[in-house]
Amino acid sequence: MNQTTARLRCRDRAIQEILPVLPDSIRRLVSALPLSIQAKVEEFRIRQGKPLILGLSSGDYFLSPKGQLTSRRQEAYQVTPRDMEQLVELISGSSLYALEEELRNGFITLPGGHRAGITGKAVLDNGRVRTLKYLSGCNIRVSREIKGAATPLLPYLLDGRRGIYHTILISPPRCGKTTMLRDLIRQISNGIEELGFPGVNVGLVDERSEIAGCYKGIPQLDVGIRTDVLDGCPKAQGMMMLVRSMGPGVISADEIGRREDVEAIEEILNAGVKVLVTAHGSSIAELACRPALGQLIQAKWIERIVILGRSRGVGTVEDIIDGKTMRSLGVK
Amino acid sequence: MLKLMGAAMVVAASGLGGLAVAANYSRRPRELKALRSALQMLETEVVYSATPLPEALARVAGKCDRLVEPLFSRAAAEFAASTGITAADAWEKALVHYYPGTALKPQDLSILRSLGSSLGRSDREDQVKHLHLAMEQLKTATAGAEEEAARNIKLWSYLGFLGGLITVLVIY
Numbered sequence: 088m089n090q091t092t093a094r095l096r097c098r099d100r101a102i103q104e105i106l107p108v109l110p111d112s113i114r115r116l117v118s119a120l121p122l123s124i125q126a127k128v129e130e131f132r133i134r135q136g137k138p139l140i141l142g143l144s145s146g147d148y149f150l151s152p153k154g155q156l157t158s159r160r161q162e163a164y165q166v167t168p169r170d171m172e173q174l175v176e177l178i179s180g181s182s183l184y185a186l187e188e189e190l191r192n193g194f195i196t197l198p199g200g201h202r203a204g205i206t207g208k209a210v211l212d213n214g215r216v217r218t219l220k221y222l223s224g225c226n227i228r229v230s231r232e233i234k235g236a237a238t239p240l241l242p243y244l245l246d247g248r249r250g251i252y253h254t255i256l257i258s259p260p261r262c263g264k265t266t267m268l269r270d271l272i273r274q275i276s277n278g279i280e281e282l283g284f285p286g287v288n289v290g291l292v293d294e295r296s297e298i299a300g301c302y303k304g305i306p307q308l309d310v311g312i313r314t315d316v317l318d319g320c321p322k323a324q325g326m327m328m329l330v331r332s333m334g335p336g337v338i339s340a341d342e343i344g345r346r347e348d349v350e351a352i353e354e355i356l357n358a359g360v361k362v363l364v365t366a367h368g369s370s371i372a373e374l375a376c377r378p379a380l381g382q383l384i385q386a387k388w389i390e391r392i393v394i395l396g397r398s399r400g401v402g403t404v405e406d407i408i409d410g411k412t413m414r415s416l417g418v419k
Numbered sequence: 420m421l422k423l424m425g426a427a428m429v430v431a432a433s434g435l436g437g438l439a440v441a442a443n444y445s446r447r448p449r450e451l452k453a454l455r456s457a458l459q460m461l462e463t464e465v466v467y468s469a470t471p472l473p474e475a476l477a478r479v480a481g482k483c484d485r486l487v488e489p490l491f492s493r494a495a496a497e498f499a500a501s502t503g504i505t506a507a508d509a510w511e512k513a514l515v516h517y518y519p520g521t522a523l524k525p526q527d528l529s530i531l532r533s534l535g536s537s538l539g540r541s542d543r544e545d546q547v548k549h550l551h552l553a554m555e556q557l558k559t560a561t562a563g564a565e566e567e568a569a570r571n572i573k574l575w576s577y578l579g580f581l582g583g584l585i586t587v588l589v590i591y
Contacts, residue, residue, distance in 0.1 A: 107502035114503065172540075173505060181498075181506030181539035182471040184546045210542075218542050 101229050102128065104199035108227075110173035113139060116164060119154030129261065129401075131227040135171040138163030142261075144401055175222045178203045190219045192295075200230040200300020200308050230265070230297060232308045236402055237270040241282060243407045243416055244271070244391055250287055250336055251275055253356065253388060253410070256365040257374060258395035263402030264365045265341055267395060269298050269310060271363060272339055276311025287336030289314040289363075290329030292322050298341055323347035330358050339363040349379040356388055370394065371408060387411050426591070430583035437579015441572040446486075446522040448564040453484035454531070455557040457491060462550045465543065472506055472539040473498035490517040490531075510535030530556045 102125045106114050113133070117125065130142030138160060139150050148156040149163030157163065178195050179186050189195045194204045207222035244251050256271075258264045278286025293299050293316050299306035301318035310316065315333045317325040322340045326348075329335055338355050340348070343364045352362055368374040371392060375381045383389060389410040396405040407416045457479055464475035473495055480491035494513035498504060514535065518528055534553040539546070 109503075111503075176505045176507075176540055177503060179539070180471050180473065181509075182469075182473075182475075183539060183541055184465055184543040185469040185471050187469075187542060220542070 101199065101201065101231050102126070105131070105197070105201055105227060105229060108174070108177040108197055108203070110170040110177065112167075112170060113150075113164070113174075116150050116152070116154045117141075120150075120156070124156065129229050131225075131229075133166050133170070133174060133227070134224045135166055135168055137166060139166050144397075171223060171225075174225055175205075178205075178225070178227075187218050191216050193219070194295070196296035196300070197227070198300075198302045198307060200297055202228045202230065202295065202297055204228070230300060230308075232269065233266050233402075234270060234273070234309070236263070237267055237274055240267070240271065240393060240404060240407070241274060241279060241284075244393075245275075245279075245282060245284055250361050251363060252390035253361055254363050254391040254393065255383075255389050255410075256393045256395060257368040257371075258365075259369050260367065261401070262395045262397050264395055265297050267393075267402055268339065268341060268363070268365050269308060272298070272314060272337075273309050273311040275337060275363075276313040286311075286313055287361075288334065289337045289339055290326070290333050290335030290360075291316045292320055292325030292329065292338070292340040293318050294320060294322050294325070295341065298339075323351040326351045326355055330355055330360055335360060337361045337363050341365050342367060344377065344380060346379040349383050352383065353388070362389075369396070371413070384410070422591075426587040429587050429590075430580060433583030433586065434580040437575045437577070437582065440579070441575040443522045444568045444571045444575065447524070447527075448561050448568055450486050450521055450523055451527065451557050451561040451564055453486045454490075454527075455554050455561065457483035457487050458534075458550055458554050458557070462547060462554075465546050465550070469543070473509075486521075487517075489520070490514065493517060506539040507536050510538055527557075527560055530560065 106118060109117060127143045128141050129144060132140040132142065141148050141150055148158060149160060151157045151162045152164045178197060186195055194202050196202055204226040205219065205222050206224040207219040209216045210218050210220055244254050246252050256264055256267060272289050272291060275287055276289045278284055289311065291298060291310060291314055293301060296318055299310045299316045300308040301316060304318055306316055315329065317329060322343060326338050326340060329338055338360050343366050355362055366374065366380055371384065375384050387410055392408040392410050394405045396403050398405060408414065409416055460479045460482055461475060464470040464478055470478065476491050477495035480488050480495055483491060490513050493516050494509050497509035497512045514528065514531055530553055534549060537549040
Protein backbone atom coordinates (compact mmCIF):
# COMPACT_ATOMS: atom_id res chain seq x y z
CA MET A 88 0.00 0.00 0.00
CA ASN A 89 2.78 2.37 0.99
CA GLN A 90 4.59 1.59 -2.18
CA THR A 91 1.50 2.39 -4.27
CA THR A 92 0.99 5.80 -2.71
CA ALA A 93 4.68 6.56 -3.02
CA ARG A 94 4.48 5.63 -6.66
CA LEU A 95 1.49 7.88 -7.23
CA ARG A 96 3.24 10.81 -5.64
CA CYS A 97 6.27 10.28 -7.85
CA ARG A 98 4.14 10.14 -10.94
CA ASP A 99 2.37 13.34 -10.05
CA ARG A 100 5.73 14.99 -9.78
CA ALA A 101 6.55 13.89 -13.30
CA ILE A 102 3.40 15.52 -14.67
CA GLN A 103 4.06 18.62 -12.59
CA GLU A 104 7.41 18.88 -14.32
CA ILE A 105 5.93 18.47 -17.76
CA LEU A 106 2.93 20.81 -17.45
CA PRO A 107 5.01 24.01 -17.69
CA VAL A 108 6.36 23.05 -21.11
CA LEU A 109 2.94 22.34 -22.60
CA PRO A 110 1.20 25.14 -24.51
CA ASP A 111 -1.51 27.01 -22.53
CA SER A 112 -4.49 25.31 -24.09
CA ILE A 113 -3.09 21.79 -23.79
CA ARG A 114 -1.81 22.50 -20.28
CA ARG A 115 -5.35 23.47 -19.26
CA LEU A 116 -6.83 20.27 -20.70
CA VAL A 117 -4.25 18.02 -19.09
CA SER A 118 -4.49 19.62 -15.67
CA ALA A 119 -8.27 19.18 -15.85
CA LEU A 120 -7.82 15.41 -15.98
CA PRO A 121 -8.33 13.49 -12.75
CA LEU A 122 -5.07 13.00 -10.86
CA SER A 123 -5.35 9.24 -11.12
CA ILE A 124 -5.35 9.51 -14.93
CA GLN A 125 -2.59 12.13 -14.99
CA ALA A 126 -0.47 9.69 -13.06
CA LYS A 127 -0.89 7.08 -15.79
CA VAL A 128 0.13 9.22 -18.74
CA GLU A 129 3.30 7.85 -20.31
CA GLU A 130 3.44 9.86 -23.46
CA PHE A 131 2.14 13.01 -25.12
CA ARG A 132 1.95 12.98 -28.90
CA ILE A 133 1.55 16.46 -30.27
CA ARG A 134 1.43 16.91 -34.04
CA GLN A 135 0.44 20.11 -35.75
CA GLY A 136 -3.06 19.98 -37.20
CA LYS A 137 -3.65 16.49 -35.82
CA PRO A 138 -5.53 15.29 -32.76
CA LEU A 139 -3.71 15.42 -29.44
CA ILE A 140 -2.97 11.88 -28.28
CA LEU A 141 -2.08 10.73 -24.78
CA GLY A 142 -0.37 7.39 -24.37
CA LEU A 143 -1.47 5.60 -21.21
CA SER A 144 -0.41 2.18 -20.03
CA SER A 145 -3.79 0.88 -21.20
CA GLY A 146 -3.47 2.33 -24.71
CA ASP A 147 -3.73 5.57 -26.64
CA TYR A 148 -6.52 8.07 -26.07
CA PHE A 149 -7.58 11.38 -27.53
CA LEU A 150 -8.24 14.33 -25.30
CA SER A 151 -11.48 16.22 -25.90
CA PRO A 152 -11.63 20.04 -25.76
CA LYS A 153 -13.58 19.57 -22.53
CA GLY A 154 -10.61 17.84 -20.97
CA GLN A 155 -11.87 14.28 -21.03
CA LEU A 156 -10.26 11.14 -22.38
CA THR A 157 -12.05 9.76 -25.39
CA SER A 158 -11.44 7.14 -28.01
CA ARG A 159 -13.58 8.94 -30.60
CA ARG A 160 -11.47 10.82 -33.07
CA GLN A 161 -14.18 13.35 -33.94
CA GLU A 162 -14.20 14.62 -30.36
CA ALA A 163 -10.46 15.06 -30.14
CA TYR A 164 -8.71 18.36 -29.51
CA GLN A 165 -6.79 19.42 -32.62
CA VAL A 166 -3.30 20.83 -32.14
CA THR A 167 -3.12 24.35 -33.61
CA PRO A 168 -0.07 26.01 -35.21
CA ARG A 169 -0.05 28.40 -32.26
CA ASP A 170 0.18 25.43 -29.85
CA MET A 171 3.11 24.04 -31.76
CA GLU A 172 4.92 27.39 -31.78
CA GLN A 173 4.44 27.79 -28.07
CA LEU A 174 5.46 24.21 -27.38
CA VAL A 175 8.72 24.57 -29.27
CA GLU A 176 9.50 27.74 -27.41
CA LEU A 177 8.69 26.22 -24.04
CA ILE A 178 10.56 22.93 -24.47
CA SER A 179 13.59 24.85 -25.67
CA GLY A 180 13.42 27.33 -22.77
CA SER A 181 13.19 30.07 -25.45
CA SER A 182 16.71 29.19 -26.48
CA LEU A 183 16.38 27.16 -29.64
CA TYR A 184 19.75 28.52 -30.79
CA ALA A 185 21.45 26.85 -27.84
CA LEU A 186 20.08 23.43 -28.72
CA GLU A 187 21.57 22.74 -32.13
CA GLU A 188 23.27 19.57 -30.96
CA GLU A 189 19.99 18.36 -29.46
CA LEU A 190 18.06 19.17 -32.63
CA ARG A 191 20.60 17.23 -34.64
CA ASN A 192 19.88 14.22 -32.45
CA GLY A 193 16.15 14.79 -32.70
CA PHE A 194 15.31 15.21 -29.04
CA ILE A 195 15.57 17.61 -26.15
CA THR A 196 15.89 16.47 -22.54
CA LEU A 197 13.59 18.39 -20.23
CA PRO A 198 14.31 19.16 -16.57
CA GLY A 199 13.44 15.99 -14.68
CA GLY A 200 14.84 13.70 -17.37
CA HIS A 201 11.74 13.64 -19.57
CA ARG A 202 12.47 13.37 -23.24
CA ALA A 203 10.87 15.42 -25.97
CA GLY A 204 11.44 13.95 -29.42
CA ILE A 205 10.91 16.40 -32.27
CA THR A 206 10.45 16.28 -36.01
CA GLY A 207 10.46 18.95 -38.66
CA LYS A 208 12.41 19.81 -41.74
CA ALA A 209 16.05 18.86 -41.63
CA VAL A 210 18.59 21.47 -42.64
CA LEU A 211 21.57 19.81 -44.27
CA ASP A 212 25.17 20.85 -44.36
CA ASN A 213 27.43 18.72 -46.57
CA GLY A 214 24.92 15.90 -46.47
CA ARG A 215 24.74 15.82 -42.66
CA VAL A 216 21.87 17.13 -40.59
CA ARG A 217 22.85 20.51 -39.20
CA THR A 218 19.62 21.35 -37.46
CA LEU A 219 15.85 21.07 -37.76
CA LYS A 220 13.44 23.83 -38.64
CA TYR A 221 9.68 24.12 -39.14
CA LEU A 222 9.20 21.85 -36.15
CA SER A 223 5.84 20.16 -36.52
CA GLY A 224 5.73 17.07 -34.34
CA CYS A 225 6.65 16.35 -30.77
CA ASN A 226 6.52 13.31 -28.56
CA ILE A 227 7.07 13.86 -24.86
CA ARG A 228 7.94 10.71 -22.98
CA VAL A 229 7.30 10.89 -19.28
CA SER A 230 10.22 9.59 -17.29
CA ARG A 231 9.22 8.14 -13.94
CA GLU A 232 11.37 7.29 -11.04
CA ILE A 233 9.99 4.15 -9.40
CA LYS A 234 12.07 3.36 -6.37
CA GLY A 235 12.12 -0.35 -5.65
CA ALA A 236 11.32 -1.33 -9.23
CA ALA A 237 14.50 -3.40 -9.43
CA THR A 238 14.19 -5.10 -6.04
CA PRO A 239 12.90 -8.43 -7.41
CA LEU A 240 15.82 -8.57 -9.84
CA LEU A 241 18.59 -7.96 -7.35
CA PRO A 242 19.10 -11.47 -5.93
CA TYR A 243 19.78 -12.73 -9.44
CA LEU A 244 22.28 -10.04 -10.34
CA LEU A 245 24.44 -9.81 -7.22
CA ASP A 246 27.59 -11.88 -7.18
CA GLY A 247 27.91 -12.23 -3.44
CA ARG A 248 29.62 -9.28 -1.79
CA ARG A 249 32.03 -8.84 -4.66
CA GLY A 250 29.80 -6.94 -6.99
CA ILE A 251 27.33 -7.66 -9.70
CA TYR A 252 27.37 -9.93 -12.71
CA HIS A 253 27.89 -8.43 -16.16
CA THR A 254 24.28 -7.69 -16.97
CA ILE A 255 22.28 -6.59 -19.97
CA LEU A 256 18.62 -5.57 -19.77
CA ILE A 257 16.71 -6.02 -23.00
CA SER A 258 13.19 -5.03 -23.97
CA PRO A 259 11.23 -3.33 -26.72
CA PRO A 260 10.67 0.43 -26.28
CA ARG A 261 8.26 1.59 -23.55
CA CYS A 262 8.69 -1.44 -21.33
CA GLY A 263 10.43 0.32 -18.47
CA LYS A 264 14.03 -0.44 -19.34
CA THR A 265 15.39 2.92 -18.33
CA THR A 266 13.34 3.06 -15.13
CA MET A 267 14.60 -0.39 -14.18
CA LEU A 268 18.21 0.52 -14.96
CA ARG A 269 17.96 3.72 -12.90
CA ASP A 270 16.69 1.85 -9.86
CA LEU A 271 19.28 -0.90 -10.25
CA ILE A 272 22.03 1.72 -10.34
CA ARG A 273 20.56 3.49 -7.32
CA GLN A 274 20.41 0.31 -5.28
CA ILE A 275 23.84 -1.10 -6.10
CA SER A 276 25.36 2.34 -5.63
CA ASN A 277 23.71 2.93 -2.25
CA GLY A 278 24.26 -0.63 -1.08
CA ILE A 279 21.54 -3.04 -0.04
CA GLU A 280 21.40 -3.77 3.65
CA GLU A 281 18.92 -6.65 3.43
CA LEU A 282 21.21 -8.55 1.08
CA GLY A 283 24.40 -7.52 2.89
CA PHE A 284 25.64 -5.71 -0.21
CA PRO A 285 27.95 -2.83 0.67
CA GLY A 286 27.52 -0.68 -2.45
CA VAL A 287 29.97 -0.03 -5.26
CA ASN A 288 31.13 2.98 -7.23
CA VAL A 289 29.10 3.22 -10.40
CA GLY A 290 30.21 5.13 -13.48
CA LEU A 291 27.19 6.12 -15.52
CA VAL A 292 27.38 7.40 -19.09
CA ASP A 293 24.07 9.13 -19.63
CA GLU A 294 24.24 10.05 -23.30
CA ARG A 295 20.61 11.13 -23.55
CA SER A 296 20.29 12.51 -20.02
CA GLU A 297 17.45 10.08 -19.46
CA ILE A 298 18.73 8.00 -16.58
CA ALA A 299 19.93 10.60 -14.13
CA GLY A 300 17.92 13.40 -15.75
CA CYS A 301 20.80 15.82 -15.34
CA TYR A 302 20.03 19.49 -15.50
CA LYS A 303 23.20 21.54 -15.92
CA GLY A 304 25.22 18.48 -15.01
CA ILE A 305 23.48 17.69 -11.73
CA PRO A 306 21.35 14.54 -11.48
CA GLN A 307 17.70 15.40 -10.83
CA LEU A 308 16.74 11.79 -10.31
CA ASP A 309 18.14 9.56 -7.60
CA VAL A 310 20.94 7.41 -9.00
CA GLY A 311 22.60 6.61 -5.67
CA ILE A 312 25.37 8.04 -3.53
CA ARG A 313 28.33 6.36 -5.24
CA THR A 314 27.39 7.20 -8.81
CA ASP A 315 29.45 9.43 -11.08
CA VAL A 316 27.51 10.67 -14.07
CA LEU A 317 28.98 11.73 -17.40
CA ASP A 318 26.06 13.61 -18.87
CA GLY A 319 25.44 13.92 -22.59
CA CYS A 320 28.62 12.06 -23.48
CA PRO A 321 28.82 9.55 -26.35
CA LYS A 322 28.69 6.11 -24.74
CA ALA A 323 31.81 4.44 -26.12
CA GLN A 324 34.01 7.42 -25.35
CA GLY A 325 32.35 8.06 -21.99
CA MET A 326 32.74 4.50 -20.74
CA MET A 327 36.47 4.56 -21.45
CA MET A 328 36.83 7.97 -19.82
CA LEU A 329 35.13 6.74 -16.66
CA VAL A 330 37.20 3.57 -16.45
CA ARG A 331 40.37 5.61 -16.64
CA SER A 332 39.38 8.49 -14.46
CA MET A 333 36.93 7.43 -11.78
CA GLY A 334 37.94 3.90 -10.80
CA PRO A 335 34.41 2.51 -10.95
CA GLY A 336 33.35 -1.00 -9.89
CA VAL A 337 30.47 -0.94 -12.35
CA ILE A 338 30.08 0.91 -15.64
CA SER A 339 26.59 1.56 -16.85
CA ALA A 340 25.02 2.90 -20.04
CA ASP A 341 21.63 2.90 -21.72
CA GLU A 342 20.72 1.57 -25.16
CA ILE A 343 23.97 0.24 -26.47
CA GLY A 344 24.08 -1.22 -29.96
CA ARG A 345 26.72 0.41 -32.11
CA ARG A 346 29.94 -1.38 -32.85
CA GLU A 347 32.04 1.14 -30.95
CA ASP A 348 29.85 0.64 -27.87
CA VAL A 349 30.50 -3.08 -27.94
CA GLU A 350 34.22 -2.52 -28.47
CA ALA A 351 34.31 -0.24 -25.44
CA ILE A 352 32.48 -2.86 -23.39
CA GLU A 353 35.06 -5.48 -24.36
CA GLU A 354 37.78 -3.14 -23.11
CA ILE A 355 35.92 -2.66 -19.85
CA LEU A 356 35.49 -6.40 -19.37
CA ASN A 357 39.23 -6.78 -19.79
CA ALA A 358 39.83 -4.06 -17.23
CA GLY A 359 37.94 -6.12 -14.66
CA VAL A 360 35.09 -3.65 -14.31
CA LYS A 361 31.52 -4.93 -14.32
CA VAL A 362 29.06 -3.70 -16.93
CA LEU A 363 25.37 -2.97 -16.53
CA VAL A 364 23.76 -1.94 -19.81
CA THR A 365 20.48 -2.03 -21.71
CA ALA A 366 19.62 -2.66 -25.35
CA HIS A 367 16.55 -2.64 -27.54
CA GLY A 368 15.26 -6.10 -28.40
CA SER A 369 12.59 -8.56 -27.39
CA SER A 370 14.45 -11.85 -27.23
CA ILE A 371 17.93 -13.31 -27.16
CA ALA A 372 17.46 -14.74 -30.65
CA GLU A 373 16.76 -11.25 -31.95
CA LEU A 374 19.75 -9.82 -30.12
CA ALA A 375 22.04 -12.52 -31.43
CA CYS A 376 21.20 -11.50 -35.00
CA ARG A 377 22.45 -7.97 -34.50
CA PRO A 378 26.03 -7.60 -35.70
CA ALA A 379 27.70 -5.95 -32.74
CA LEU A 380 25.47 -7.07 -29.89
CA GLY A 381 25.26 -10.63 -31.15
CA GLN A 382 28.99 -10.94 -30.76
CA LEU A 383 28.77 -9.85 -27.14
CA ILE A 384 26.16 -12.52 -26.39
CA GLN A 385 27.80 -15.29 -28.39
CA ALA A 386 31.17 -14.74 -26.76
CA LYS A 387 29.35 -15.39 -23.44
CA TRP A 388 30.83 -12.32 -21.85
CA ILE A 389 27.55 -11.21 -20.46
CA GLU A 390 26.58 -13.21 -17.38
CA ARG A 391 22.96 -12.17 -16.88
CA ILE A 392 20.45 -11.31 -19.57
CA VAL A 393 17.24 -9.79 -18.22
CA ILE A 394 14.26 -9.65 -20.57
CA LEU A 395 11.61 -7.07 -19.78
CA GLY A 396 8.16 -6.83 -21.28
CA ARG A 397 4.69 -5.57 -20.47
CA SER A 398 2.77 -8.83 -20.27
CA ARG A 399 1.76 -7.95 -16.70
CA GLY A 400 2.15 -4.20 -16.96
CA VAL A 401 5.14 -2.02 -17.76
CA GLY A 402 8.40 -3.36 -16.41
CA THR A 403 7.39 -7.02 -16.12
CA VAL A 404 10.46 -9.23 -15.77
CA GLU A 405 9.75 -11.85 -18.42
CA ASP A 406 12.88 -13.89 -17.92
CA ILE A 407 16.40 -13.83 -16.52
CA ILE A 408 18.93 -15.90 -18.41
CA ASP A 409 22.37 -17.05 -17.35
CA GLY A 410 24.63 -15.83 -20.15
CA LYS A 411 27.14 -18.67 -19.72
CA THR A 412 24.75 -21.61 -19.87
CA MET A 413 21.99 -19.77 -21.77
CA ARG A 414 19.49 -21.29 -19.38
CA SER A 415 16.65 -19.47 -17.74
CA LEU A 416 17.08 -18.85 -14.04
CA GLY A 417 13.41 -19.60 -13.70
CA VAL A 418 11.79 -16.25 -13.19
CA LYS A 419 8.37 -16.22 -14.77
CA MET B 420 10.77 92.88 -2.25
CA LEU B 421 8.06 90.29 -2.19
CA LYS B 422 7.39 90.96 -5.87
CA LEU B 423 11.06 90.50 -6.68
CA MET B 424 11.15 87.17 -4.89
CA GLY B 425 8.03 86.02 -6.73
CA ALA B 426 9.55 87.04 -10.03
CA ALA B 427 12.75 85.10 -9.23
CA MET B 428 10.67 82.06 -8.38
CA VAL B 429 8.72 82.23 -11.64
CA VAL B 430 11.93 82.53 -13.65
CA ALA B 431 13.59 79.70 -11.72
CA ALA B 432 10.60 77.36 -12.06
CA SER B 433 10.16 78.00 -15.73
CA GLY B 434 13.93 77.76 -16.31
CA LEU B 435 14.15 74.41 -14.51
CA GLY B 436 11.16 73.16 -16.47
CA GLY B 437 12.96 74.04 -19.68
CA LEU B 438 16.12 72.32 -18.46
CA ALA B 439 14.12 69.21 -17.63
CA VAL B 440 12.70 69.06 -21.14
CA ALA B 441 16.20 69.57 -22.53
CA ALA B 442 17.56 66.79 -20.31
CA ASN B 443 14.89 64.51 -21.65
CA TYR B 444 16.05 65.24 -25.20
CA SER B 445 19.62 64.43 -24.32
CA ARG B 446 18.57 61.26 -22.54
CA ARG B 447 16.99 59.51 -25.50
CA PRO B 448 20.15 59.19 -27.63
CA ARG B 449 22.03 57.91 -24.59
CA GLU B 450 19.37 55.31 -23.95
CA LEU B 451 19.32 54.22 -27.56
CA LYS B 452 23.09 53.83 -27.57
CA ALA B 453 22.99 51.86 -24.34
CA LEU B 454 20.30 49.60 -25.78
CA ARG B 455 22.35 48.99 -28.85
CA SER B 456 25.43 48.00 -26.91
CA ALA B 457 23.33 45.78 -24.63
CA LEU B 458 21.99 43.99 -27.70
CA GLN B 459 25.56 43.58 -28.86
CA MET B 460 26.30 41.81 -25.58
CA LEU B 461 23.21 39.67 -26.00
CA GLU B 462 24.42 38.70 -29.45
CA THR B 463 27.74 37.57 -28.01
CA GLU B 464 25.95 35.45 -25.41
CA VAL B 465 23.65 33.93 -28.00
CA VAL B 466 26.10 33.30 -30.80
CA TYR B 467 29.41 32.54 -29.15
CA SER B 468 28.47 31.04 -25.80
CA ALA B 469 25.03 29.66 -26.77
CA THR B 470 23.84 30.70 -23.32
CA PRO B 471 20.15 29.91 -22.70
CA LEU B 472 18.11 33.08 -23.03
CA PRO B 473 17.05 33.61 -19.38
CA GLU B 474 20.66 33.33 -18.28
CA ALA B 475 21.88 35.45 -21.19
CA LEU B 476 19.44 38.23 -20.24
CA ALA B 477 20.59 38.13 -16.64
CA ARG B 478 24.23 38.32 -17.70
CA VAL B 479 23.56 41.28 -19.97
CA ALA B 480 21.72 42.98 -17.10
CA GLY B 481 24.84 42.57 -15.01
CA LYS B 482 27.13 44.18 -17.56
CA CYS B 483 25.15 46.80 -19.44
CA ASP B 484 24.63 50.52 -18.85
CA ARG B 485 22.37 51.24 -15.89
CA LEU B 486 20.04 53.20 -18.18
CA VAL B 487 18.83 49.93 -19.75
CA GLU B 488 19.64 47.51 -16.94
CA PRO B 489 16.03 47.47 -15.65
CA LEU B 490 14.77 46.10 -18.97
CA PHE B 491 17.10 43.12 -19.01
CA SER B 492 16.95 42.32 -15.32
CA ARG B 493 13.16 42.54 -15.42
CA ALA B 494 12.96 40.19 -18.41
CA ALA B 495 15.26 37.70 -16.67
CA ALA B 496 13.17 38.01 -13.51
CA GLU B 497 9.97 37.33 -15.48
CA PHE B 498 11.50 34.08 -16.71
CA ALA B 499 12.49 33.09 -13.21
CA ALA B 500 9.13 34.04 -11.69
CA SER B 501 6.83 31.90 -13.78
CA THR B 502 7.37 28.57 -15.40
CA GLY B 503 5.88 28.13 -18.82
CA ILE B 504 6.45 31.70 -19.99
CA THR B 505 7.66 32.38 -23.53
CA ALA B 506 10.47 34.80 -24.36
CA ALA B 507 8.07 37.10 -26.18
CA ASP B 508 5.82 37.32 -23.09
CA ALA B 509 8.70 37.90 -20.68
CA TRP B 510 10.18 40.59 -22.93
CA GLU B 511 6.81 42.27 -23.40
CA LYS B 512 6.17 42.36 -19.64
CA ALA B 513 9.61 43.84 -19.07
CA LEU B 514 9.01 46.47 -21.75
CA VAL B 515 5.71 47.50 -20.22
CA HIS B 516 7.54 48.21 -16.98
CA TYR B 517 10.59 49.76 -18.52
CA TYR B 518 9.17 52.04 -21.20
CA PRO B 519 7.21 54.62 -19.10
CA GLY B 520 10.35 55.56 -17.14
CA THR B 521 12.40 56.34 -20.24
CA ALA B 522 12.71 59.12 -22.81
CA LEU B 523 12.14 56.59 -25.60
CA LYS B 524 9.55 57.27 -28.26
CA PRO B 525 6.84 54.87 -29.48
CA GLN B 526 8.86 54.07 -32.60
CA ASP B 527 11.78 52.96 -30.38
CA LEU B 528 9.41 50.77 -28.42
CA SER B 529 8.20 49.11 -31.59
CA ILE B 530 11.79 48.19 -32.56
CA LEU B 531 12.19 46.44 -29.20
CA ARG B 532 8.77 44.82 -29.49
CA SER B 533 9.45 43.27 -32.86
CA LEU B 534 12.78 41.98 -31.60
CA GLY B 535 10.96 40.35 -28.67
CA SER B 536 8.68 38.40 -30.95
CA SER B 537 11.65 36.59 -32.49
CA LEU B 538 13.92 36.19 -29.45
CA GLY B 539 15.04 32.63 -28.88
CA ARG B 540 12.78 31.15 -31.51
CA SER B 541 15.21 30.14 -34.20
CA ASP B 542 18.75 28.96 -34.81
CA ARG B 543 21.83 31.09 -34.27
CA GLU B 544 22.08 32.53 -37.76
CA ASP B 545 18.52 33.68 -37.67
CA GLN B 546 18.89 35.15 -34.19
CA VAL B 547 21.88 37.11 -35.40
CA LYS B 548 19.83 38.52 -38.27
CA HIS B 549 17.08 39.68 -35.93
CA LEU B 550 19.53 41.18 -33.46
CA HIS B 551 21.42 42.96 -36.23
CA LEU B 552 18.21 44.33 -37.66
CA ALA B 553 17.22 45.73 -34.27
CA MET B 554 20.70 47.18 -33.73
CA GLU B 555 20.64 48.79 -37.15
CA GLN B 556 17.25 50.32 -36.48
CA LEU B 557 18.43 51.58 -33.11
CA LYS B 558 21.43 53.14 -34.82
CA THR B 559 19.22 55.05 -37.24
CA ALA B 560 16.98 56.10 -34.38
CA THR B 561 20.05 57.26 -32.44
CA ALA B 562 21.20 59.47 -35.32
CA GLY B 563 17.74 61.02 -35.52
CA ALA B 564 17.59 61.44 -31.77
CA GLU B 565 20.98 63.12 -31.65
CA GLU B 566 20.03 65.60 -34.32
CA GLU B 567 16.82 66.34 -32.53
CA ALA B 568 18.67 66.69 -29.26
CA ALA B 569 21.20 69.13 -30.72
CA ARG B 570 18.36 71.30 -31.97
CA ASN B 571 16.15 71.12 -28.93
CA ILE B 572 18.51 71.09 -25.97
CA LYS B 573 19.68 74.66 -26.59
CA LEU B 574 16.20 75.77 -27.49
CA TRP B 575 14.59 74.45 -24.35
CA SER B 576 17.27 75.50 -21.94
CA TYR B 577 16.90 79.10 -23.16
CA LEU B 578 13.19 78.89 -23.72
CA GLY B 579 12.51 78.04 -20.09
CA PHE B 580 14.33 81.01 -18.68
CA LEU B 581 13.19 83.42 -21.36
CA GLY B 582 9.62 82.23 -20.99
CA GLY B 583 9.93 82.88 -17.26
CA LEU B 584 11.26 86.36 -17.87
CA ILE B 585 8.48 87.19 -20.30
CA THR B 586 5.88 85.98 -17.83
CA VAL B 587 7.44 88.19 -15.17
CA LEU B 588 7.42 91.19 -17.51
CA VAL B 589 3.79 90.65 -18.50
CA ILE B 590 2.67 90.32 -14.88
CA TYR B 591 4.69 93.37 -13.83
